[in-house]
Amino acid sequence: MTSTDHESWATQTFGLRVRHRSGTPLLTELVAPGLRRNPRRAHLLVSSVLGKHIAADPRDVIAGGHQLGRAVASLGLGDVDVLGMAETATSLGHCVADNLDAAMYLHTTRRHAPPNMIYAEFQEGHSHATDHTLQPSSADLFAQPRPIVLVDDEISTGNTAFATVAALQQLQHRAHYVVASLVDVRNDTHRHDAAAVSNKLRTSVHFVSLAQGDVDQPAGLIDAVCALNPPVLNTPSDRPPSTPSRLTLPWPAHVPEGGRHGFLRQDRPEFDEAVLWASEHLHSYLDPSRPVLLVGHEELMYLPLRLADQLARHGFNTRFQSTTRSPAYVHNHPEYPLGTGWTFPASEPGETSARFLYNGWQAPTHVRVQLVLLVDRIAASGDLTVGEVLAAAGYDVIIAEVDGPDATTLAEIRGRQQ
Known part of the structure; x- marks a missing residue:
């Protein structure tokens, strides 16, 4: 070994x-x-x-x-x-x-x-x-x-x-x-x-x-x-914070936006078409000359990944990551992978534990990264302080909502398709 x-x-x-x-x-x-x-x-x-x-x-x-x-x-x-x-x-x-x-x-x-x-x-x-x-x-x-x-x-x-x-x-x-x-x-x-x-x-x-x-x-x-001092989070940027904007991406009411309630082989063609549709809509809100960080909300990772990939195919300088429930230890050192971090309240109504984003992606000082946070309907209905926290970190934040079918709606749709 x-x-x-x-x-x-x-x-x-x-x-x-x-x-x-x-x-x-x-x-x-x-x-x-x-x-x-x-x-x-x-x-x-x-x-x-x-x-x-x-x-x-x-x-x-x-x-x-x-x-x-x-x-x-x-x-x-x-x-x-x-x-x-x-x-x-x-x-x-x-x-x-x-x-x-x-x-x-x-x-x-x-x-x-x-x-x-x-x-x-x-x-x-x-x-x-x-x-x-x-x-x-x-x-x-x-x-x-x-x-x-x-x-x-x-x-x-x-x-x-x-x-x-x-x-x-x-x-x-x-x-x-x-x-x-x-x-x-x-x-x-x-x-x-x-x-x-x-x-x-x-x-x-x-x-x-x-x-x-x-x-x-x-x-x-x-x-x-565990004996270490708590990490320093939410360090403000020296850039003035912007005001987060919100938009709703188009999405078919019968196509699952992820795998939480099951994603079938026959869902793939329409999902792929929906990704193209949603990415074209998002494209119109973005500046193609500036980098884009597409951030998924916790478990909602696959759709933002696919959107980030589609933006990259359109020539955007794009990165992808997601928020998390996990409190990792942040330490600013060149030989440590968790150099910066931000914490904010959970978005889902009824949830109380903190949420986190680590590292992020910063471009050269003269360019502001466009950060697109993708959330589903439930997360969009709750606390979105995350947008303000990330705006204070120097990002131009867009909170994009996608509204896919819930488990009950999917069951009804699939029942009719049988």
Whole structure:
């Protein structure tokens, strides 16, 4: 096993180290060691190709998802369903589903719903927000026992993946599951135990990743990180703040804007057409001579990714990322991947915990970046202080709303289509 770590600040200060094991590209080309003040787990692998904590070229994000899809396809499982893990892998999972031409794509969600709308639920023990639910428009989406591909950005122990498999097996037995991730940093014990857990669940679970490695966590890391002073967030820009503007993007009432309630193979052609329609509308509000940062709202990542890609095809200098529930540790150091951060209230009505955006993307001092924050109808109806916070950070902010069908409407539409 060869280390390719370049002595990041987290390594120099705390001894947290990422080591490459196997795969192409190298692990440390995909992730860098970050920190979070979390009593469950203090380290955070910050991806350069996910578009969550680091603004990324949308073409690179899509390419990474398609590469992971090809790795899954090499297993020869045939027709599959794909399940993406919220919130970091919702767009990654959708890209994998696209590449596989999956029959159905669904991502887990942390958004609250009535009990009768929840198909399954489970927990992610190390996460800041642990509860996951599945909220398909109908249980019929899971009626066929096709292999399921579980997609996450990182597999650290495999526990969350197996918790998901266990919940799904209770509802519909399947013979095959694939756990697909950008990076797999399970240790030898986790890998050895996977076969026993698969046998207990009476199924086959295969792990696929673009790169594999190990995370060296020194003793006392959690205590040391939690003892740090709170990070400095919401540092104001020296540029005068602008006033955020709002617009509604055109979107067909019968086409899902993402995978929260299920996205079927037959949805793809109309979704692709809707992306073109919405991007043309957004294009008219933007200055093509200035950079654009397209920011998704938490789990709503795939549509803004596709819009960012479409803008790039029109010649815009574009980056993509999204807001998050996760409180990472910000420290301004050239060898640390989380240099700046902003916090703001949750947008969804009834939610109380803070939300965050990290790093962002700043152009040279004489150019103001156009930041487009894409929100769905529920988020648009709540607290949008995020727009003011990001405007104070020096961005020209446009809050763009897209109104796709909810689970009940999708169920009715699909019922009529049968």
